[in-house]
Amino acid sequence: MDTTQLLKGVLDLACLAALRDEDGYGYDILRRLRTAGLTEVGDASVYGTLRRLFNAGLLTTYVVPSDEGPHRKYYALNPAGRAELQRSGKVWHGFASTMDDLLRERETA
Amino acid sequence: MITTAQDEINLYVFAVRAALGDLPESLRDELLEDLPEHLAEVAADGEGSLTDRLGSPEAYAADLRMSAGFVGGFPDPPGRTDQFKEMRDVALARLRVADVRLGPLFGAERASEFLVQLRPAWWVLRGYLAAMVLAWMLDDSGQPIGLLPRIGGSEAVALLLLAAGVLGSIWLGRRSVRLAHWPQMALYAGSVVLVLVALGGFLSADSSSRGAPYADVNYDNSNPYGNVEDLFVYDEQGRLVNNARIFDQNGSPLRLGNSYCYDESGNYTEVETLTYPYCAERDPFRVPGASAGTEAGERSGAPGTNGPGPVPPLTDRSGVSPSVSPSASASPSPSATSPSVSPSTR
Structure with a gap:
């Protein structure tokens, strides 16, 4: 199965989760996702998703000037974002366990 | 081509922007406002050109459109092609429905099966x-x-x-x-x-x-009736028949001439019924100045007209049809005194 197809459905949740413990800038968040194992996630997808979550009112941003490079725009979860993370997380768990059950039945059948 | 890292980033951003050319300007600006800084991070972290690591700008733009385009504050106005596609899809769907509905009419599951046959x-x-x-x-x-x-x-x-x-x-x-x-x-x-x-x-x-x-x-210019403008029918006594109708052997009405009149003062009138003559006052054998019920009428048997002269035998080449081509008629002149009553009446 193509994981890029799966990623499309869960990238919002993945980005929210990557920001749960620590704020981050775009490239930073991409690295976190890849380190966590989502190696196929695309740069443009993360960039676009962050823009969209921000526009949906789930993230706040602030700019941190950097001495050696360009300034960095940090993203942070706001309360709405945390609520969305929790809600979507539940949906995901329900979905994932349904899929698990389904696959287990198929294997034993 | 030697470019600095910043040039490369600018070129890449420019190409992405071009690939998103169908989006409204403000939306595009908003979407791409952080992209140069972001790409600078990407470029600073690792080897290889941006294209090697991120794919083509067009593919990048497509990913961006997909991930950013749908929700919250990013209304995606449908482009012309989208509208066209939508209309086409709707039309195709309707066609399919009609196809199935009409099928039984042709004794098939779908009408198109019949068309294929x-x-x-x-x-x-x-x-x-x-x-x-x-x-x-x-x-x-x-x-x-x-x-x-x-x-x-x-x-x-x-x-x-x-x-x-x-x-x-x-x-x-x-x-x-x-x-x-x-x-x-x-x-x-x-x-x-x-x-x-x-x-x-x-x-x-x-x-x-x-x-x-x-x-x-x-x-057709070779047609002898080509320059016929009106048709005057006379009975055996040389009386003008008004409102005559003429037919061929199949019973189809014959239409000759121009169905309009100019009266003496030059006024134009359309003739609406297919009866001849169209313009009775243009009777070629009419006695000038004669009016209904005068001596002229008594003499010739028809009011106001003097008739085309004696009925010629059919073998007379020159007078086959005096009513159709009066100019070629055998009657030498439509003189007022020519006897026009045939003895074989009654």
Whole structure:
């Protein structure tokens, strides 16, 4: 199965989760996702998703000037974002366990 | 080409922006406002060009559009092509429904199945049309071509051409499914042109077969009645028959002349009924100045007219039809005194 197809459905949740413990800038968040194992996630997808979550009112941003490079725009979860993370997380768990059950039945059948 | 890292980033951003050219300017600016800084991070972290690591700018733009385009504050206004596609999809869906609904009418599950069965018939028709068009282009004999693809009026050529056209069309039709895209498109386009030409030909054939009784009268210069403007009918006594109707052997009304009048003061009036004469006051044998009920009328038997003279025998070449061509009439002059009452009345 193509994981890029799966990623499309869960990238919002993945980005929210990557920001749960620590704020981050775009490239930073991409690295976190890849380190966590989502190696196929695309740069443009993360960039676009962050823009969209921000526009949906789930993230706040602030700019941190950097001495050696360009300034960095940090993203942070706001309360709405945390609520969305929790809600979507539940949906995901329900979905994932349904899929698990389904696959287990198929294997034993 | 030597470029600095910043140049490379700018070029990449520029290409992404171009690939998103259909989005509104403000939306695009907002979407791309952080992209240079972001790409600078990417470029600073690792080797290789941006294109090597991120893919083409176009692919990047497509990913961006997909992930950013749908929700919250990013209304994605449908472009023209989207609207067109939508209309096409709706139309196709309706067609499919109609296809299934009409199926039983043709005793099939879908109407299109029946149409597919009709295909060979279309091939034959197409062959005929192609032969006709070819004959029409090649024929320079000036004769009317008729309904067969005659070249120079030759039936043999017509049948040969017809056979070749039909066989060729069937051969093409059986191969068309396996043709590559462009030859197939060319075949379809050719067929469409043929159908249009055929429609034109059909319409002109139809109108010429409907208009045949009249067309020659009005337009053919070799027709002896070509310059007839009006028709005056006289009975045996030389009395003008008003509101006469004339028919051919099939009972079709004959139409001659121009159905309008200029009266003496030059006023134009349309004549609306197909009765002759159109303009009774232009009676060529009328006595000038005579009015109804005068002595002139008593003498000739008809008010205001003196008639065309004695009824000539049919063998008299010069006077076959005095009413149609009065100028060639045997009567030497429409004189007021010429006896016009035939003895064989009653």
